[in-house]
Amino acid sequence: MIRAPFRAKPARHRSALFLLALFFRPALFFDYTVYALSDVDRLRRSRDPDARRARTRAAAAARSCAGGRHRVSSFPGFLRRDWKAPRPAVEAYRVEQKTGPLDLLKLIKQRAPAAPARPARRRKSPALPHLPSPAEPSVAEGVARARDWLLARQNDAGYWVAELEADTTVESYFILFRTFMGRHDDPRIPGYARTIRRCMLPQGGWATYENGPPELSVSVLSYFALKVAGVSADEEDMRRARAVILDLGGAANASTYTKFYLAFFGQYAWSHVPAVPPEMILLPSKIPINIYSISSWARAIFVPMSILYALKPVCAIPPECGVDELFAGGRENADLSLPRPPKVLSWGTLFLLTDKALKMAEKFPIALARTMAIRRAERWMLRRFERSGGLGAILPGMVNSIMALRCLGYPDDHPAIAKGLHDLDALEIHDPEDDTIRVQPCHSPVWDTAISTYALGVSGAAVDEEPRLRSSAAWLLSKEVRTKGDWKVKNPAPPSGWYFEFENEFYPDVDDTVMVMMGLRTLHAPGASPAVDAAIERGLQWVLGMQSANGGWASFDRDNDKSFLTNIPFADFNAMIDPSTADITARVLEMFGIVAPERFSPWHPAVRRALEFIRKDQCEDGSWYGRWGVNYLYGTWQVLRGLRLIGEDMRKDYVRAAVEWLMSVQHDDGGWGERADSYDFPSRKGKGPSTASQTAWALMGLLAGGEGHSQAARHGLRYLLDTQRRDGTWDEAEWTGTGFPRVFYLRYHFYRHYWPLMAMAQYLRFLRGYRP
Incomplete structure (x- = not known):
């Protein structure tokens, strides 16, 4: 020795x-x-x-x-x-x-900088009654029932996918899109309208998440879509909605994206929407401003929208479908000019002046440059239709690209438009009980399958004993990216990675890739499957190539963090860039500790830089911001899990501060909960009704922080056991997924299940003496 x-x-x-x-x-x-x-x-x-x-x-x-x-x-x-x-x-x-x-x-x-100083005063943990150590058989029974429920919902092809619910902007898009395409008599439009009306708040207006307050842009778009669908403005609920919209500032203060859809139907002057010049696609990727300096989802929106902006189409609708009443004093008297930045000497002022200059230049266009730009954008879109479920495989890009092709003269029977329409149809969910049609912003099969596989592996399901797990592993392997995508502009690594949807070959992301690799390794030990070992090795090299200069990892791109771009007038949807985040960075560390613990430790150069990024990103109270889940509960749990698996000393002050914060926000019922309003008001962090998914996150965070025997962990486990249904799953009405903070949120219908399963399975392993 x-x-x-x-x-x-x-x-x-x-x-x-x-x-x-x-x-x-x-x-x-x-x-x-x-x-x-x-x-x-x-x-x-x-x-x-x-x-x-x-x-x-x-x-x-x-x-x-x-x-x-x-x-x-x-x-x-x-x-x-x-x-x-x-x-x-x-x-x-x-x-x-x-x-x-x-x-x-x-x-x-x-050496890494000192941890953030602990606050002088910390909220005390709730005074919970003493609970004895949970009985292992009761935990094992709960895990077994949850495992059986999940296995019963696996698709025959090997994957899992649940509904992905969003706010009513998605149904509104479908009404307006089908009307724009000349299908105003589509029999599905009343079904979309019924969904929108069912989601209206009692006081009027529409929210971006369940039980949230009315939001202006969502309300304007939903109100307009209902009018286009034939709903009269004189109906009582429409009057309530209109009053809320005017109280929030009216349509003139809605988001840029909403104004574009109003302009498509002549309800907003094209001269007053921000310029989206197609010539931007001609700029080389080496200069600070180009299409690859913005996020992948913004890119999928920008390129087709630039074609639409250049062509400025207007679809005629009956006068009674107009929304002049949403402008204070009427549309003719409304101030439609772009808002001025609060500071004169700022990026916002510079971009506002640039917007005015671009609009003046349009009066004297250079025809050759504009034609070249539109044709380049057209080819760019068509290239990304291949091996994908539409442009970016997410609703805004899919809808805008088909509208752009229609404006370029493509007929409905053209293969690109026909496939795009088919992909959009696949997003619909028909509910015969109330005769409504819900629309998903995209599908999530890779994400759902990866987490389900990981949770089942942690719960003790063995691939040799459960054939269904072999089929899930094979399905995940078939979804590995093997061609170059937009990420290649900044990442020289060979192609690999996994995406979120059924098909999206050009846009793999780090989060899905890492989760897939952990799921595969949980099922197959090193050497057990050469195909899995080879895929994991390719994925490792791709993920390492995606690390940003600041040490963190983002979703789809590396070093996509030029914050000055968020001041561009058309970038008011809070998703213009894709910066590194603590939750994804920590999940990468978790993956390192699971798939290759012998190669990665806190002294590995990539890990050291990641740890430094995480420590710098910590909030003063010890928590971490959650970019892709609501919110500080999500970020804090994931960081603690990543630190534990990579071998960080969990007794360090900054780690203990995070653990203490988790304990301090536990509810009296033993659970944890947080609503999306914490993105707007950080004082609301950790506050909201207890949910199964967020309680599971917090419980896993406490286990990672060495608090498995604590009363907080025992009460968290007891909450999950008590709220588990007899069929093995949980109920959850709150939305705990994040699309774009402060703008767009998601309800993953499987979050209420596979996260609690994973948490209880980890606790069961803890009771049996396993320490990660």
Whole structure:
């Protein structure tokens, strides 16, 4: 057995060894100083049983870095002349910086910054009654029932997919889209209208999430769609909706995207919508402003919208379908000019002046440039129709691209339009009970299948005993991306990754890729399946290539974080860029710890930079913002899970602050809950009705933080057991998924199930002595 060169000794002995080292071998004194300052020495001196996994990682990394060049000896290893110190931090620094001799000052400067200071006052945890340790059989029974429920809902092809619910903008798009395409008598339009009316708030207007307040842009679009569908403005609910819209500022203050749809039907002047110049597609990707400097979803919206802006179509509708009444004082008297930025010297002012200049230039157009730009945008869209469920496989891009092709003269029977219409039809869900038609913004089969597979694997379902798991693994393998997409502009790695939908070959994302890899590895140990091993290795290289310069990971692109672009007038939907986020970065670390723990540790260069990013992104109260789930509960849980799996010391102050924050926001019923209003009002973080999915997140966060035996964790588990239905699943009315913060939220209908299953399965493993 290879023994560590420096054993834990009392402080006085360590001081004496320092002096001996300085006398006998001065050069090694500096090397050992760095080694003692590093986390390796701290982990070796730790006696906490929870640090056992981290110590094992440290020893493995030390042996790897030293190459096995130190010999077993009872004499203090670093005094031996043939000893070369196993210094993971030093070796990682040398590899990353490509330097020769160790530069102590540089290494110390490279250390992660201090954790954010804890707030002087912290909210106390709720006074919950004492609960004994849960009985393992009751937890096992709950896990078994949840596992059976999920397996029973697997598709015959091997995947899982549940409804993905959004606000009424999606049904509104369908009404307006079918009218724009000349299908105003489509028999499905009344079904969309009934869905919109059913979702109207009692006081009038429409919200962006369940039980939320009325939102102006959603309300304007829904009201307009109902009028186009034939609903009279004199009906009582329409009067209430109109009063709410005017109270919120009227249609003149709606979002740019809403104004575009009003302009398509002559309800808003094209001269007053922000310019979307198609010439932008001609700009090279090397300059700061180009189509690849904005997010992938903004790109899928911008390119077809630029064609529509250049052509400025207007679809005639009957006068009674107009919405002049939504403008305070009438549309003729409304101020339709773009809002001025609060600061004169700002990016907003510069882009506003640029918008005015572009509109003036349109009066004297360069025909050749405009024609070239439109044709380039047309080819760009058609290229991305291949092996995808529409442009970007998400509703706005799909709808806008078909409308753009129609304006370019494509007939309905053209293959591109015919396929696009078929893809849109597939998003509909017909409910015969109330004769409504709901519309999904996209499908989520890869995401649902990856999480379901991961949860089932954690719950103990074995691929050798359950044939349905073999089919899910095979289906996931078939969805790996093997062609170059938009990500290739900034990532030189070979093609790989997974996307979110049934088909979206050009747009794999890090979050889905990481979740798929964890699901596959949970089912197949290394060496058990060559196909899985090869796919995971390709995925690892692709994910590593997606790391941004700031150390974090984003969704679809690398270094897509030019914040000045959010000041462009048409970028008011809060999704212009795709910056690194703590939740995705931490999920990448979780994946490293599951699929390749022998290759990744806190001293790996990519991991060190990710940890530094995570620490910088932490809120003062210890929580983390959640970009893709609501909200601070989602971000905080995921970070704690990632830190645990990568081998971070969970006793550090910044980690303990996160654990204490989770405990402080637990509800009296033992659960956790948070609504989307926390994106607008951070004081609302951790506040909202308890939900199964968010309680599961918090429980997994506590398990990762070493609080499995705490009363908070026991009450969280008890909440899940008590609220589980007899058929094995849970009820959940709240929306806990995030599309675009403050703008667009989602209700994943499987979130209420596979997250609680995963949490209870992790707790069951904890009771059986497993420590991640």
